[in-house]
Amino acid sequence: MKAYKLEIRVTTICLILVCLTGGFLSSFFVILNESFFSKVATPAHLVQYYGESMFVVQKYVMGFPLHYFLLIVFSWIGVSLIGAIWCLVMDKLEDQQRT
Amino acid sequence: MEPRGEVFVLGLILSLAVLLISVLISVWARRFTRSLGDYYVAGRSIGALNNGLAMVSLALSLTTFIGLTALIIEGVYIAVAVYAAFTASFIGLMILAAPYLRRHKSFTTMAFISERYDSKTLRIMSVIVMLVVSVLYLAGNLKGIGIVFYYLLGVPEIWGIIVGGLVVTLYVTLGGMYGVTYNQTFQTIVLIFCMMFPVAVVLKTLGAAGWAFPPLGYGNMVTLMETVKPHYFWPMLVHPVTYIAIFLGSFFGIIGLPHFVMRFFTVRDAREARWSTVLCVFLVGLVNTTVYATGFAAVYYMNTSGITIPAAAYDYMVFLLVEQLAGQGWLAIVVAGAVAAGLSTVAGLLMIMGAGLIHDLYGAIKPAVDDEKKLRLSYAAMFIVGILVIVFSLNPPQFILEAIMWSFGIAAGGLGVPIVLGIWWKRTNKYGAAAGMIAGFLLCFIPWLMIGYLGMNPVEIPFPFFAKYFYGPLGWIKITAIGVPVSFILTVLVSWLTPPPPEALQRQVDEMHGWQDYEPKRYNGKGLPITIIVLAVVVMWFMTTLYDVFPK
Numbered sequence: 001m002k003a004y005k006l007e008i009r010v011t012t013i014c015l016i017l018v019c020l021t022g023g024f025l026s027s028f029f030v031i032l033n034e035s036f037f038s039k040v041a042t043p044a045h046l047v048q049y050y051g052e053s054m055f056v057v058q059k060y061v062m063g064f065p066l067h068y069f070l071l072i073v074f075s076w077i078g079v080s081l082i083g084a085i086w087c088l089v090m091d092k093l094e095d096q097q098r099t
Numbered sequence: 100m101e102p103r104g105e106v107f108v109l110g111l112i113l114s115l116a117v118l119l120i121s122v123l124i125s126v127w128a129r130r131f132t133r134s135l136g137d138y139y140v141a142g143r144s145i146g147a148l149n150n151g152l153a154m155v156s157l158a159l160s161l162t163t164f165i166g167l168t169a170l171i172i173e174g175v176y177i178a179v180a181v182y183a184a185f186t187a188s189f190i191g192l193m194i195l196a197a198p199y200l201r202r203h204k205s206f207t208t209m210a211f212i213s214e215r216y217d218s219k220t221l222r223i224m225s226v227i228v229m230l231v232v233s234v235l236y237l238a239g240n241l242k243g244i245g246i247v248f249y250y251l252l253g254v255p256e257i258w259g260i261i262v263g264g265l266v267v268t269l270y271v272t273l274g275g276m277y278g279v280t281y282n283q284t285f286q287t288i289v290l291i292f293c294m295m296f297p298v299a300v301v302l303k304t305l306g307a308a309g310w311a312f313p314p315l316g317y318g319n320m321v322t323l324m325e326t327v328k329p330h331y332f333w334p335m336l337v338h339p340v341t342y343i344a345i346f347l348g349s350f351f352g353i354i355g356l357p358h359f360v361m362r363f364f365t366v367r368d369a370r371e372a373r374w375s376t377v378l379c380v381f382l383v384g385l386v387n388t389t390v391y392a393t394g395f396a397a398v399y400y401m402n403t404s405g406i407t408i409p410a411a412a413y414d415y416m417v418f419l420l421v422e423q424l425a426g427q428g429w430l431a432i433v434v435a436g437a438v439a440a441g442l443s444t445v446a447g448l449l450m451i452m453g454a455g456l457i458h459d460l461y462g463a464i465k466p467a468v469d470d471e472k473k474l475r476l477s478y479a480a481m482f483i484v485g486i487l488v489i490v491f492s493l494n495p496p497q498f499i500l501e502a503i504m505w506s507f508g509i510a511a512g513g514l515g516v517p518i519v520l521g522i523w524w525k526r527t528n529k530y531g532a533a534a535g536m537i538a539g540f541l542l543c544f545i546p547w548l549m550i551g552y553l554g555m556n557p558v559e560i561p562f563p564f565f566a567k568y569f570y571g572p573l574g575w576i577k578i579t580a581i582g583v584p585v586s587f588i589l590t591v592l593v594s595w596l597t598p599p600p601p602e603a604l605q606r607q608v609d610e611m612h613g614w615q616d617y618e619p620k621r622y623n624g625k626g627l628p629i630t631i632i633v634l635a636v637v638v639m640w641f642m643t644t645l646y647d648v649f650p651k
Contacts, residue, residue, distance in 0.1 A: 022183060022187030024346070026179070026342035075384070
């Protein structure tokens with residue numbers, strides 16, 4: 001059962017991380033909007049679209065808004081790495097199962 | 100959108116070269132096909148590198164080249180979420196399904212469901228779901244090929260659909276899975292080259308820093324874009340459950356889309372299945388971020404040059420941009436890449452439809468038929484399916500990405516859930532799987548009929564009852580946040596309330612996970628089903644909250 005528990009634990013952790021990068025991170029940007037955006041008065045010509053107040057991006061990384069940069073990096077480089085780590089663990093587990 | 104006005108000879112030559120090479124590869128690969136296993140799963144002999152590259156071309160269809168660029172230009176943050184979810188979904192597919200399906204030794208998704216649950220009825224039901232999602236996916240991609248031909252030659256899109264459809268039908272019928280695999284590998288190399296280099300030239304012309312690496316070469320255009328489109332990077336325009344819905348659709352949709360899953364039945368073993376996915380996700384991310392650069396460059400170019408392009412023509416934007424900023428030589432290369440992208444995805448879909456009809460449907464009705472006859476029938480079925488799909492695609496959807504997103508949602512609810520639970524929870528039985536499949540399929544398919552086909556307003560559809568929450572940009576996507584959770588809940592509850600599956604079926608779960616022995620306690624706890632039900636209820640409840648906060 002030791003190898004089984006390892007499979008379940010590693011899979012669960014990797015799955016949570018992939019879920020986070022794949023969809024929940026975007027939701028958090030909405031819920032935690034004040035951490036990533038500043039609320040300002042909407043310019044007059046845009047009031048009809050956005051209401052009296054709107055959000056502007058607070059921080060940039062390499063020219064990109066922070067939340068956007070986080071998302072593309074995590075969802076590309078991040079999941080590739082998570083996938084590779086999971087593969088390495090499963091390769092090891094497979095060798096154990098064969099012996 | 101008007102065509103270019105003259106026949107684009109260079110683009111035509113390169114496109115025809117791609118088509119010709121594809122047919123030649125299939126003729127060459129035909130020599131490897133000697134049995135039904137060779138025809139459908141390439142004798143399970145494909146390595147990780149080859150399979151990973153073939154998967155990339157499946158993933159990067161014309162939706163990527165054309166549809167995603169259009170969505171990015173629309174300036175909706177949802178495009179970012181679609182990209183993130185789609186990229187991550189490949190790792191989800193790998194962690195939850197790929198190596199286990201490979202060990203199961205089925206030919207197709209439908210065969211897996213039938214054998215795991217020991218049910219012919221489920222086999223027929225899954226073939227029906229497969230046909231629906233495949234046709235939706237195909238219609239979108241064939242329309243894309245029509246767009247390319249229209250722009251190149253000025254002929255109606257219908258001719259592109261017919262010519263492209265016939266070529267793919269020919270090479271899939273001829274070469275079987277060997278032909279499809281080697282073609283997809285070739286097409287991946289073509290499309291990565293044809294996307295990265297022209298976009299780098301476009302970025303250089305626009306003066307973007309870091310133009311040589313398109314995925315990150317467009318950062319310094321962001322500030323200008325924000326002055327003209329302040330909402331461009333706003334995630335707050337839509338209810339956060341929209342992003343969870345996109346994630347659920349991508350994550351379980353890709354597991355449910357049989358042409359993706361079929362690739363894992365072709366590899367040598369589970370290890371090759373895993374590493375091919377890692378390679379695939381890295382390359383898919385590379386190309387998708389390049390597509391982002393294209394979309395950003397288009398927004399930047401339109402707003403600095405004063406050129407106005409109607410929203411209906413955004414599907415053509417990648418061609419317009421490359422022609423204006425990089426020149427006709429690069430345009431010809433992009434066009435060839437687009438043709439390759441369209442062909443590869445269509446080929447994979449035709450393959451699974453032919454396999455589903457002959458191996459899974461005909462084979463279930465007449466199990467005594469020998470493999471040699473099935474192989475002969477497969478050639479005929481593949482050809483007939485190709486022709487039928489061309490006829491169906493003559494009335495394609497307006498925007499290709501929309502059709503693809505619907506097919507992901509329907510596949511998630513109808514096929515993704517029974518596959519995942521069939522691998523990870525021994526207690527899942529045929530009654531639970533049937534209940535989940537029917538509910539998940541109908542909850543996504545009926546809304547597609549009403550919204551995607553009949554054009555009804557998402558918030559006014561009579562079914563499901565949650566329709567009033569489908570508001571906002573692309574609000575119908577939230578249907579997936581009902582279809583998938585309901586499918587999970589019903590599968591778990593009905594399985595619990597009905598007798599457990601026989602030990603022989605439960606043993607399959609241990610075997611899929613690579614265990615030599617059988618241990619009843621493995622993959623049989625209460626933690627997983629309880630967690631699933633709680634999460635499913637929370638997602639559906641979350642959708643009903645914050646109703647007054649977001650724009651309708």
